[in-house]
Structures are given as C-alpha cells and as structure tokens.
Amino acid sequence: MRSVTELPPASKYREDDLPALMVRYQKSEAEAVEELVRRLSPRLLRFLAVSEHIESDAEDLLQECWIRIHRSRHTYRPLEPVLPWLFAIARHTRLDGYRRRRRRESREILVANPPEMASGIPLTPGGESDEFDRLLASLPESQREVILMMKVSGMSLEEVARATSSTVGAIKQKAHRAYAKLRLILNNEEK
Amino acid sequence: MSVELTSDCSVIDRELDSRFDQHGSELSERARQHLQECQRCKKLYEWITQESPPGEASPELSGRIQGMLQSSLKPVSPRPSTRVLAVRFLSVFLLFAAPAIGMMGVAGLHQMGLPQMIGITVVLALGVALLSMSLSWQMTPGSLQRIPPKTAAPILTAGFLIGIAVLFPWRAPEAFLTTGWPCLKAGLMMALPAAVLFWLLVRRGVALNIGALGATLGAIAGLLSATVLQFTCSLQEAGHLLVWHGGVLVASTVLGVAIARLVNRLSREPA
Known part of the structure; x- marks a missing residue:
C-alpha cells in the first residue's frame, strides 16, 4: 500500500484542451460536442446525483443541464477555464431540480400518501460510491458541493469560487469546516 | 497514535x-x-486525495444528449469580456442620466459646495462602477466575482447613505413630506424605464441567481434616479436626501428583488 504522501493528485481530470473544445463547440463542430459530452457527462452526473439520490432523476437533470449549457454556450469566453463556467450552470440546474422535486412531492402528499421513494441507487457499481456518498451526505449542502467540486472534478479553490459566485476566502472557510467534520466522522468510524 | x-x-x-x-x-x-x-x-x-468514483453516463444517455445538441447546433459568437460589458452598462447609465439632468435643470448643483460636489460624485461614480461590474459578472457563469452579487447592492446603499449623512448639513425639516414625496415619485418613475434598459443588456447573457440579479438591476436603476435627483433637486439637506433620494434607491432595489422572484416563479409554474 502506498504512503499517503505518495498518493496521486486529486486533479486527475485536469485537461488543458477543454477551452479549445469549447471554442470548437461555439463554432458548431459536431465532433467537439461529442467529445465534450463524453468527457464531461460523468463528472456532471456525479455532481447532480449526490443530492438527487435517484438515478433516473439525475439522468433527467443531466439532460436538462446540457440543454442549459447549449443555450448558454455564447457566454463562455475563449481561454477562460471551462469547469467553473460549466459547474455554475450545473449547480443551478441541480438547485432548480431540487426545488421542482420538493414542489412535486408537496403536491403529491396533499392528494394521497405516496409510496416510499427509492433512494441511494448507486450510479457506479460497487460499494465505493456508496461509501463516498455517505460521507458527503453527512456534510451540509454548501460544504458538500465545495468538496465535491474539488475532489471529484479536480477544481481549484478559485475555480470553485467562480462556479459558486463566491470568494476564495469563503470557499476555504467552507472547505476547512468540512474537513473538521470529516475528520470526526472518519475517526469515529475507525473506532 | x-x-x-x-x-x-x-x-x-x-x-x-x-x-x-x-x-x-x-x-x-x-x-x-x-x-x-x-x-x-x-x-x-x-x-x-484518493481517487473518487466518477459517475457513469450510459452510452445511450450520452448518445441521446449528443443527438439533442447536434440537432440544434449553430455557430455562436462569444460574448464580450466583463470589462466591455461593464463599460456598456456605464454608457447606458450616462446616456440616460445626462439628458434627464439636462431636462430637469441643475438646481442641486448650484446648492452644493465643492467638497459636497466632489464627495457625492465620487460615491455615485464608485457605486455605478461597482454595480456595472457586478451585472457583467452575473451575466457570465463562472466569472470570478470579487464582490459577491448578494453584497453589491447593500454595499452601494450603505455607501450612498453614509456619504449623504457625512457630506450634507442636517437642518430642521420644513414641509418634509410635501417636498419629499415628489422626489420619491419622480425617482421611481425614472427607475422603471432605466431598469428595463439595463435588463435588455443583461438578457444577452445568462443570469443564474435571479434574486441577486433583480436586486442589482433595481439598485443600478435606483442609483441612476438618485444621481439625477442629486443634481436637479434644490433641497440639499441630509434628512431630505437620505429619506427621499435614498428611499428611491432602497425601494427600487426591493422592487427589483420582488419582481425578479415573481417572474422567476411564474416562469417555473407548470402549465
């Protein structure tokens, strides 16, 4: 087993050619669309799924997210980082999806007692995802999305600040609070 | 251990x-x-630091999304930089405010001393620069917003009110309501078309936080009205300026939030 100081960087997804792909997408090159969807959908799906819990909802949200990305593609500035732009849109898609679901559920309760909703369907096979989701679920939403963007999408503090319309200082503060909580949880589990 | x-x-x-x-x-x-x-x-x-499990978008799902996007694929021009957008907002502000001041006269300008004139001009200029930048950031997803959108309007309002309180004399109010009400009414009537003009610029981008956008649009429209009133109103007294001119700014900001939320709610209601 490798030592903790020799682990690979969290930013395994850092890809320098995403801005060039976005520019080609703006020029309406079909290959660029295919490549972007293929490369970015897994990350977006992971991000959208964490609070949705239901795979079909997350997939619907992913489609909605890509529609919004498509409609907003003119707002991407060439040479700017792609991930903050992308996740700013994804973040609001997720928020709108959450609000929509809450409205739908509140209406359903008024009519009749709804059947229990399926929850926690893993988006990836195996227990690794469950464990990851469970730890993330223990964090408040604002801290969860910061950890998710940094850890899963390999975004820097500044990129997360851009995606969340926040400041780097505020993101650091949220990350530090999340670390404190995660330390306790991870340590208690070991006991 | x-x-x-x-x-x-x-x-x-x-x-x-x-x-x-x-x-x-x-x-x-x-x-x-x-x-x-x-x-x-x-x-x-x-x-x-360990590798995280990514999501798995099925080939069918990816294919569906690719097909959907490709079916409506057209070339688009990237929108200008945030600085260019901010200059556009500033230009609209000046092009609206200057003729309005010209038409209404410059009675306020004659009532102000040099320190007051310089002081309030600096406050107003900083305010419009701040709000113009904030609007251009909000139009562009993923912008580095050095001042978060939720704080831009409160910062401006606080700066304006403090500036007025410090720069202008406090005197016993005379016919406070009757002299103040026309200022508030004229200010709000100016703010409405100004907000529409700014909104026409904003809608070229993609605003994600509708509430914050409404507040900023309301604030910049209110600031425009307060600027016009500042140079045209002959009552340059702190109480009048704070309540009736500052009131335009506050009311316009609050209305901006309310209208944005209402529009947002109506647009989300299922048919």
Whole structure:
C-alpha cells in the first residue's frame, strides 16, 4: 500500500484542451460536442446525483443541464477555464431540480400518501460510491458541493469560487469546516 | 497514535488548500510529520486525495444528449469580456442620466459646495462602477466575482447613505413630506424605464441567481434616479436626501428583488 504522501493528485481530470473544445463547440463542430459530452457527462452526473439520490432523476437533470449549457454556450469566453463556467450552470440546474422535486412531492402528499421513494441507487457499481456518498451526505449542502467540486472534478479553490459566485476566502472557510467534520466522522468510524 | 485534534491539524487544512490551488503540490516536512502522528488527519488526507468514483453516463444517455445538441447546433459568437460589458452598462447609465439632468435643470448643483460636489460624485461614480461590474459578472457563469452579487447592492446603499449623512448639513425639516414625496415619485418613475434598459443588456447573457440579479438591476436603476435627483433637486439637506433620494434607491432595489422572484416563479409554474 502506498504512503499517503505518495498518493496521486486529486486533479486527475485536469485537461488543458477543454477551452479549445469549447471554442470548437461555439463554432458548431459536431465532433467537439461529442467529445465534450463524453468527457464531461460523468463528472456532471456525479455532481447532480449526490443530492438527487435517484438515478433516473439525475439522468433527467443531466439532460436538462446540457440543454442549459447549449443555450448558454455564447457566454463562455475563449481561454477562460471551462469547469467553473460549466459547474455554475450545473449547480443551478441541480438547485432548480431540487426545488421542482420538493414542489412535486408537496403536491403529491396533499392528494394521497405516496409510496416510499427509492433512494441511494448507486450510479457506479460497487460499494465505493456508496461509501463516498455517505460521507458527503453527512456534510451540509454548501460544504458538500465545495468538496465535491474539488475532489471529484479536480477544481481549484478559485475555480470553485467562480462556479459558486463566491470568494476564495469563503470557499476555504467552507472547505476547512468540512474537513473538521470529516475528520470526526472518519475517526469515529475507525473506532 | 494520537487521535486527539491538535493545533497542528490546521497545517493539513492549509496543505490541502495549496494542493487544490497548485494541483498536486508536495507536502511540507511539517505536514508529513503531522500525518505520521495524527490519525484523524491521516484518514482525512487519504480520503481527500484518493481517487473518487466518477459517475457513469450510459452510452445511450450520452448518445441521446449528443443527438439533442447536434440537432440544434449553430455557430455562436462569444460574448464580450466583463470589462466591455461593464463599460456598456456605464454608457447606458450616462446616456440616460445626462439628458434627464439636462431636462430637469441643475438646481442641486448650484446648492452644493465643492467638497459636497466632489464627495457625492465620487460615491455615485464608485457605486455605478461597482454595480456595472457586478451585472457583467452575473451575466457570465463562472466569472470570478470579487464582490459577491448578494453584497453589491447593500454595499452601494450603505455607501450612498453614509456619504449623504457625512457630506450634507442636517437642518430642521420644513414641509418634509410635501417636498419629499415628489422626489420619491419622480425617482421611481425614472427607475422603471432605466431598469428595463439595463435588463435588455443583461438578457444577452445568462443570469443564474435571479434574486441577486433583480436586486442589482433595481439598485443600478435606483442609483441612476438618485444621481439625477442629486443634481436637479434644490433641497440639499441630509434628512431630505437620505429619506427621499435614498428611499428611491432602497425601494427600487426591493422592487427589483420582488419582481425578479415573481417572474422567476411564474416562469417555473407548470402549465
């Protein structure tokens, strides 16, 4: 087993050619669309799924997210980082999806007692995802999305600040609070 | 091994900060030492730095999305930089305010002393620059917003009110309501078309936080009205300026939020 100081960087997804792909997408090159969807959908799906819990909802949200990305593609500035732009849109898609679901559920309760909703369907096979989701679920939403963007999408503090319309200082503060909580949880589990 | 949280644990927080800033930067000697000693930090560091499971978008789903996007694929021109957008907002502000001041006269300008004139002009100029930048950031997803959108309007309002309170004399109010009401009415009537003009510019981008956008649009329209009133109103007294001219700014901001939320709610209601 490798030592903790020799682990690979969290930013395994850092890809320098995403801005060039976005520019080609703006020029309406079909290959660029295919490549972007293929490369970015897994990350977006992971991000959208964490609070949705239901795979079909997350997939619907992913489609909605890509529609919004498509409609907003003119707002991407060439040479700017792609991930903050992308996740700013994804973040609001997720928020709108959450609000929509809450409205739908509140209406359903008024009519009749709804059947229990399926929850926690893993988006990836195996227990690794469950464990990851469970730890993330223990964090408040604002801290969860910061950890998710940094850890899963390999975004820097500044990129997360851009995606969340926040400041780097505020993101650091949220990350530090999340670390404190995660330390306790991870340590208690070991006991 | 110790499991107690020590003051050195913050070293790991800082190491993680620099890791996410510089992508894979080396651990410092102090941090390595701490990871050997602190079980909590070791587990946290392992969890944070280990590879995370990505989502799995099925080929069918990816194909469906690709097909959907490709069916409506047209070339688009990237929108201008945030600075260019901010200059456009500034231009609209000046092109609206200057003729309005010209038509209504410059009675206020003659009532102000030089320090008051310079002071309030600086406050108004900083305010419009701040709101113009904020609007251009809000139009562009993923912009680095040096001042968060939720704080731009409160900062401006506080700056304007403090500036008025410090720069202008406090006198006993004479016919406070009857002299003030026309200012408030005229200000709000000016703010409405101004807000529409700014909105026409904003809608070329993509605003994600509708509430904050409404507040900023309301604030810049209110600031435009307050600017016109400042140079045209002959009552340059702190109480009048704070309540009736500042009131335009506050009311316009609040109305901006209310209208934005209402529009947002109506647009989301299922048919």
